[in-house]
Amino acid sequence: MEEEVRMLLQDAFGESSDGEGGDEAQERKSQDLNKLSIFGEIQNWERIDQIKGLWLCRDFLSPDQQSSLLSAIQKEGWLSEFSGNQAMRFGNLPQWAIELSNSIKEAVFVSHYLSESRNLPTRDKGKEAYPLPPELLWREPLFDQLIANTYQPGEGICAHVDLMRFDDGIAILSLESSCVMHFSLVEDELSDYREEKAGKNSSSAKIPVLLTEGSLVLMWGEARYFWKHEINRKPGFQKWMGQEIDQRKRTSITLRKLC
Numbered sequence: 001m002e003e004e005v006r007m008l009l010q011d012a013f014g015e016s017s018d019g020e021g022g023d024e025a026q027e028r029k030s031q032d033l034n035k036l037s038i039f040g041e042i043q044n045w046e047r048i049d050q051i052k053g054l055w056l057c058r059d060f061l062s063p064d065q066q067s068s069l070l071s072a073i074q075k076e077g078w079l080s081e082f083s084g085n086q087a088m089r090f091g092n093l094p095q096w097a098i099e100l101s102n103s104i105k106e107a108v109f110v111s112h113y114l115s116e117s118r119n120l121p122t123r124d125k126g127k128e129a130y131p132l133p134p135e136l137l138w139r140e141p142l143f144d145q146l147i148a149n150t151y152q153p154g155e156g157i158c159a160h161v162d163l164m165r166f167d168d169g170i171a172i173l174s175l176e177s178s179c180v181m182h183f184s185l186v187e188d189e190l191s192d193y194r195e196e197k198a199g200k201n202s203s204s205a206k207i208p209v210l211l212t213e214g215s216l217v218l219m220w221g222e223a224r225y226f227w228k229h230e231i232n233r234k235p236g237f238q239k240w241m242g243q244e245i246d247q248r249k250r251t252s253i254t255l256r257k258l259c
């Protein structure tokens with residue numbers, strides 16, 4: 001099966017990409033980053049059942065891949081230079097982000113292929129069977145905006161839906177520390193929807209999702225438009241299976257596409 005998937009990837013994407021320019025350092029950098037490619041590996045995607053369009057790939061990057069990605073990010077100097085904790089890039093993404101975006105495309109492509117070849121029951125055959133539906137997977141570029149965030153222990157992000165100027169299909173990669181991200185349905189005009197989907201009593205329930213280091217979240221459709229996401233790292237909120245999570249500095253990379 002792995003060989004079959006490798007051939008399939010080569011057909012769809014060609015051999016792993018070369019760096020641009022002949023410069024030696026650039027070439028070395030690009031070789032390192034090729035380690036981000038999933039060639040030869042099959043990743044597991046997990047659908048979060050309560051939230052349509054929310055997918056998690058826990059083993060998206062290996063520890064080695066996480067370290068080389070972190071050093072590429074650090075070389076940008078964004079997060080230390082101004083001692084800021086957020087850096088944004090539009091348009092031409094740095095090489096490492098292009099590689100990351102390609103790896104996401106490959107991993108989703110493989111999952112499409114596998115779900116088709118596995119003859120899933122009909123109820124799973126719709127768009128919802130996919131971490132990204134085909135129309136999002138094949139748009140060009142898949143992503144053209146990136147945010148790198150660093151959070152010190154205790155720091156998080158308030159509940160929000162990402163701005164409407166971003167298209168559907170958002171990816172979040174977690175590095176350096178695990179955290180629990182909570183999802184809650186947006187209020188206002190969605191009360192009917194909420195009653196139908198979640199039941200009256202559980203309407204305000206938050207759904208926790210554990211984002212381990214190296215994991216990738218994909219949100220599209222309902223998960224992107226109807227659910228808020230937040231990370232509360234205040235004491236007492238970062239619990240998983242009854243245990244408080246050991247909090248370290250956390251870095252995340254969010255990839256989106258402008259409308």
Ligand SMILES: O=C(O)CCC(=O)C(=O)O
Pocket residue numbers: 147149157162172229231252253254
């Ligand atoms: O840091 C994260 O994991 C989430 C970031 C986020 O939700 C955002 O930038 O919109």
Ligand SMILES: [Fe+2]
Pocket residue numbers: 160161162229
């Ligand atoms: Fe967000």
